[in-house]
Structure formats: C-alpha cells, structure tokens
Amino acid sequence: MATVAAVIASTHHPFYYRASTSAGQDRPPFADEWVAKIEAFRQTLTRARPDVLVMVGSDHFHQLWLDNMPQFLVGKAPVYDANWYNEEREFGLPRMVLQGCEELSEHVLRGGLDAGFDLAFSNELRIDHSVTCPIITLRPEADLPIVPVYTNIFAPPLPQPKRFVQLGRAIRQLVESWPSRQRVAIIGTGHLSLELGGPRQFGPHGPDPEFDRRAVEWIATGDLESALAGVTLDSLWEPGNATHGFMDFLLMMGVAGDNAKADYTDSLDLFHTMEAYFTWYPDGGPTA
Amino acid sequence: MSKYLVNKFLYTVDRDPELVERYREHPGETVAWWEQEEAGRILGCHGAERSSWLMLTDAERTALAGHDYVALFELGAHPFLTLTLFIALFERDYAEPLAFQHEYAARLRHWRLPYPDIAT
Numbered sequence: 001m002a003t004v005a006a007v008i009a010s011t012h013h014p015f016y017y018r019a020s021t022s023a024g025q026d027r028p029p030f031a032d033e034w035v036a037k038i039e040a041f042r043q044t045l046t047r048a049r050p051d052v053l054v055m056v057g058s059d060h061f062h063q064l065w066l067d068n069m070p071q072f073l074v075g076k077a078p079v080y081d082a083n084w085y086n087e088e089r090e091f092g093l094p095r096m097v098l099q100g101c102e103e104l105s106e107h108v109l110r111g112g113l114d115a116g117f118d119l120a121f122s123n124e125l126r127i128d129h130s131v132t133c134p135i136i137t138l139r140p141e142a143d144l145p146i147v148p149v150y151t152n153i154f155a156p157p158l159p160q161p162k163r164f165v166q167l168g169r170a171i172r173q174l175v176e177s178w179p180s181r182q183r184v185a186i187i188g189t190g191h192l193s194l195e196l197g198g199p200r201q202f203g204p205h206g207p208d209p210e211f212d213r214r215a216v217e218w219i220a221t222g223d224l225e226s227a228l229a230g231v232t233l234d235s236l237w238e239p240g241n242a243t244h245g246f247m248d249f250l251l252m253m254g255v256a257g258d259n260a261k262a263d264y265t266d267s268l269d270l271f272h273t274m275e276a277y278f279t280w281y282p283d284g285g286p287t288a
Numbered sequence: 289m290s291k292y293l294v295n296k297f298l299y300t301v302d303r304d305p306e307l308v309e310r311y312r313e314h315p316g317e318t319v320a321w322w323e324q325e326e327a328g329r330i331l332g333c334h335g336a337e338r339s340s341w342l343m344l345t346d347a348e349r350t351a352l353a354g355h356d357y358v359a360l361f362e363l364g365a366h367p368f369l370t371l372t373l374f375i376a377l378f379e380r381d382y383a384e385p386l387a388f389q390h391e392y393a394a395r396l397r398h399w400r401l402p403y404p405d406i407a408t
Binding site: 060061062065066067084085086089090154155156157196197198199200201202203237238241242271 | 292295296299302303305330331357361366367368369370371372375376386389390392393394396397398399401402403406407408
C-alpha cells in the first residue's frame with residue numbers, strides 16, 4: 001500500500017511569489033525573513049521524498065460558481081492548468097501546468113463515495129492559487145503529479161466544521177489503502193483569521209491575533225476536540241469574514257490524526273494575516 | 289434582492305480584462321448593457337439557452353453603476369468578489385501600496401458584526 005510520507009498544512013498567501021521574487025526598491029522589508037521561513041518549511045517536504053501530492057484547497061470563484069457549487073470536489077484529470085487572469089493581475093502569479101495522478105484520484109473518488117462522502121469530480125479543472133501557492137512554496141519545481149481536492153469554505157451554505165475533519169480522516173485512510181508503492185504527501189492550505197472586503201481588512205496583523213494564537217496551538221498539538229469545540233459556522237465570522245478557510249486546517253488535522261503533534265511548526269506575523277506552517281511525519285519521519 | 293445576480297455581474301466582469309476596463313470607464317453603460325445582454329446567460333451553455341427571470345433591483349443597479357462598494361457590501365454582495373474587482377478597477381490610482389485597500393476598509397468602518405448576510 002501507499003505510504004503517507006508527510007502531512008502538511010499551511011496558510012496560502014498569494015503575495016509570497018511577488019515578495020520573494022522582487023528586488024531592489026520593490027522588495028518588501030519582510031521578504032528575506034519570509035523566504036527563509038519558507039525555505040526551511042520546504043525542506044520538510046523535500047526530506048519526505050514524495051512521489052505524489054494530494055493538494056487540498058478551495059477555488060476562489062474561478063471555475064466553481066454559484067450556479068453549480070460543489071461542497072467537496074476531487075479533480076480527476078491527467079493535467080491541470082493553473083492560475084487565472086485575475087491572479088496574474090493582482091498577485092503576479094505565473095501560469096503553471098501540473099500533471100495529475102488519475103489513478104489516485106479514481107481511488108479517492110471511489111473510496112470516498114463508498115465511505116459516505118458524495119464527492120463531486122472534475123475531468124477538466126483549472127486550479128487556482130489555493131493549490132499553486134503551496135506548490136510555489138513547497139515544491140517550486142512543480143514536478144510531481146497531484147490530486148486536487150477542493151472544499152467550499154467560501155459560498156454559504158457551507159458544510160459543518162466536523163465534516164471537514166471527517167473528510168480529512170477519510171482521505172488519510174484512502175491514501176493508506178491505495179494499492180501502490182508510492183509515497184504520498186497530503187498538503188492542504190487554509191487561513192487563520194482573515195478579513196477580505198470588510199472593515200478589518202489589510203491591517204498591520206491578522207484581524208484576530210488571539211484566534212490565531214489559539215488556532216496555532218490547536219493545530220500544532222492536534223487538539224481536534226478543542227478546535228471543534230471552539231468554532232462553529234456562525235462563530236467563524238467573528239475573527240474575520242474569510243476565516244471559514246480555517247476549516248481546511250481542520251480537514252488537515254483530520255488527516256494528521258487526533259492529538260497528532262506536529263513535527264514541525266512555524267509561523268510569521270505578517271500584515272493582513274498570520275502565516276503558519278505545520279508538518280507531520282506519520283511514518284516516523286525521514287530519519288526514522 | 290438578487291444577490292446572486294450582483295455576484296454574477298462581479299464574477300463575469302472580474303474574469304474578463306476588456307470588461308474590467310469598460311466597467312472602470314463607463315460603469316452605467318456597462319451595467320445597463322450587461323443586465324440586458326448578459327444577466328440571463330447560463331455560463332457554460334449555448335447562448336440560446338437563457339434564464340428568463342434574472343433582474344437587478346434598483347438599489348443593486350445603482351450601487352453597481354456608481355462603483356459603490358460600500359453599498360454592495362451592505363446589499364450582501366460577496367465581499368471577495370467585490371474586493372477583487374475593485375482592486376483591479378482602482379488600485380492603480382493610488383501611489384502607495386495598499387492605499388486603496390486601506391481606504392476601502394475605512395469606508396466600511398462603521399460596520400460591526402454581524403455583517404450583512406452573503407448567503408445566496
């Protein structure tokens with residue numbers, strides 16, 4: 001069976017690409033520290049020697065729209081074009097092409113449906129920065145096949161937080177039951193407190209540093225019980241109007257497992273939102 | 289209320305570079321044209337298969353034609369869609385990075401939770 005070589009959860013910050021590649025007067029003062037942290041975080045994936053990446057993220061009204069909105073969707077395609085005109089325009093993100101792993105997509109879809117998750121699927125999916133940001137930060141070579149998994153954290157009505165955890169647990173089991181000798185890294189990105197298009201946006205820090213502190217503690221310690229007791233669909237509006245993206249962290253905590261302490265934790269307090277990076281090694285780690 | 293249709297305007301304009309410029313320069317004309325020609329288009333379908341019932345309210349039409357992102361927020365337009373498009377429209381007019389985004393936040397600062405409902 002396949003090996004879960006690493007479980008990785010992080011924020012996805014679309015400004016990283018521009019900040020890290022800019023020079024001279026255009027380079028923001030925090031860029032060097034940010035790049036150093038990302039390069040250290042990248043090593044946690046490199047050391048795991050993955051062959052395939054399961055990428056959990058959320059479409060930002062690019063391909064998925066309100067006339068036909070899935071709650072959870074798995075891509076099943078041989079190739080994924082990536083990034084959109086408005087991401088190029090606003091963030092300077094490059095157009096990308098990623099290879100797919102249809103065999104694992106098929107296994108996740110079949111097994112997920114049989115486990116009670118009515119997963120949508122897409123055979124032609126142009127993915128966006130929720131998946132390409134972690135490719136840029138963690139695997140800039142973009143040389144590994146992926147299985148994209150999209151969640152709806154964006155367009156109410158949303159699934160309950162516990163459903164994200166349940167799906168995360170299922171994805172872990174499905175990867176571990178994939179009849180393959182490949183090493184799979186499961187990577188997901190979400191948000192801590194975040195406000196977009198509201199009065200608390202683009203402040204000097206994330207809109208709710210206290211929520212961020214608690215959330216980082218929940219994730220780093222795998223404390224799903226406290227995390228699920230601490231958030232509801234209604235309460236997630238309070239730290240910031242885009243904080244439902246935290247549910248993708250909950251999903252990744254489900255992948256990592258109850259009370260699974262992260263093997264690597266880091267964070268960076270940036271303007272606008274806090275960055276946070278977590279890696280778990282379910283098989284004991286690259287040196288085991 | 290037709291939050292869905294307001295969102296559809298923001299969504300379809302934001303993803304089209306020519307429409308972004310047209311809406312910036314001629315907002316009233318663009319909104320009127322869009323409501324007449326594009327509002328009923330079922331995305332991903334042949335053009336002859338149109339929705340027959342979609343229409344903006346007067347308040348929504350006025351907010352869109354006036355580039356009034358505060359009113360759009362108050363009408364329950366999806367804040368991510370509004371922000372993304374309005375950055376494309378107006379960030380270029382500000383000298384300092386994030387100056388438009390900060391002004392946007394300041395113009396909404398009279399709002400406290402709960403914000404207007406964005407569910408569609």
